[in-house]
Amino acid sequence: MKRLFAPIALIIAATVTTGCQSLSAPPPVELRGTGDLGLIIERATGSVLVVDHSEHEILGRVEGLGDLSHASVVYSRDARYGYVFGRDGGLTKVDLLTRTVTDRVIQSGNSIGGAISQDGRYVAVSNYEPGGVNIFDSETLDTVAEIPAFYTNAQGEKDQSKTVGLVDAPGNQFVFSLFEAGEIWTVDMYSNPPGINRYQAGKEPYDALITPDGRFYIAGLFGEDGLSMMDLWEPEQGVQTILPDYGKGEQRLPVYKMPHLEGWAIADGYAFVPAVGRHEVLVADMEDWSMVQRIPVQGQPVFVMASPDNRQIWVSFAHPKNDVVQVIDSRTREIIRTLEPGKSVLHMEFTPRGEEVWVSSRDSDRVTVYNTRTLEELATLPAQKPSGIFFTNRAHQLGL
Incomplete structure (x- = not known):
């Protein structure tokens, strides 16, 4: 592992002058909590914005985080530090109070996301190249474990698979899927060394989620219809297929962007699922995982997210119809509003109690804030090609 930054132990108060340019160190840290803070990814510039969602305010920008074209963030238990997972394999620890990089x-x-363990001690990163999961001490970023995703391919040869859908789970576990191998692995971080169990799943899992109670791990499948679901309370039962008949005998549309299953909408006993290559949101009864409805929407859904009170389902879309967001009433399952936040909507994030939602529009260089009751625009914030929005309440939620 290549360490790029040493931990920052103090803030230097001096001012350095070079020619006509004056460079000042950050001001002393303000005494405040972090519960209403968050990070917004600026994907094109390798930077993040530190924001205050109570005041709709940008507090500062942190630079030097590498390739953030598919970046995500998890938080320490005290919600002071954000761990940013970059596409270039970079793992960066950001201090939200000093607005500095403390380690990298x-x-x-090539990495694709990560997770932090239930006890907050470990940060895991899911990798495409080389395929596998690496686990680090959350305080020091020292390596704890390296788990290469080896499997036997169709030719009977040893190969290495991309890993996707990495989440944290109860029992201090990590769970992830292997794309080429079609497997789901669990990692027990209470064991030393970590205990690994492997389960056969469907063809080409591309992303996954864990239900809010931490019981079910569900992987979307690119290589076949249906989804793979594992009951983490009864892992000995193996992996079962849910929604197996969806799409049989139908012509798929070209897939412009794979749906993201993280943030799946689960409301009133039903799961609202983005359909791959179709202009639909699927509704499944979580009692038996049967499909009960298809909701037509204006494009291929990417994010299908429930508000914290589960009353609304917010849907964003893939190119070329990605300049709008549609809001579905979870009771009537009807579209109640189509909003236009800007060009190339990439991500949405609800405030912890759900009174607002923040929406990033990459090609409009802005983030738009909406009131979820009135669906009216409250504020806009400038950002450089914004993508993911991650508030610190994620520190206390499973699977985010």
């Missing part, structure tokens, strides 16, 4: 390592050649 390059841990692979």
